[in-house]
Amino acid sequence: MFPVSEPADRAPGCPALGATGLPALADLANLVRSTIGAVADRHDLTPSQGQLLCVLIDGPLRMADLARRLGVEKAALTGLVDRVERRSLVERRPVPGDRRSVDVVLTDAGSSAVDMFHADVAQALDALLSGLTDDERSVFQRITETVIAGHRAPDGASATGTIDPAIASSRP
Secondary structure, three states, X not given: OOOOXXXXXXXXXXXXXXXXXXHHHHHHHHHHHHHHHHHXXXXXXXXXXXXXXXXXXXXXXXXXXXXXXHOOOHHHHHHHHHHHHHOOOEEEEEEOOEEEEEEEEEOHHHHHHHHHHHHHHHHHHHHHOOOOOHHHHHHHHHXXXXXXXXXXXXXXXXXXXXXXXXXXXXXX
16 A cells, blocks of 8 residues: 655644645644754753753843743743752752742853853754745744734733753753
């Protein structure tokens, strides 16, 4: 018997999705995820650790705020912060006047690491778009910003979560 190819509107092995472009969107998501993963590997980070460091570029965040920004439960975040703290990339600092809260802060080593990671991610993602003209890049940016804006929580955090807890715990 000859193999049957999937219809063009379906990802391999998946039922019909009902909207054009969805297989390509899933492929793009996988391409971006694997690109960031490869950059993270070169920096001896998990993608989740890199994302954590990037979120802290703008300054310290309390654990609850950091969990919201990353789209994870506080329990998953605790392990992620523990691993990055053991590498001296972040530290927890008590919040004056609130014995139960801590701020997560980039260390000098963390600031250097995130600067290099962020620059390499930007370069790798830019390379993904190298086949587009300037006009196509502008259209692509507008479309992606519109899609993302439609899925943001009121506080700017991802409404659907941006970090996979399985990935967050994948590296010691």
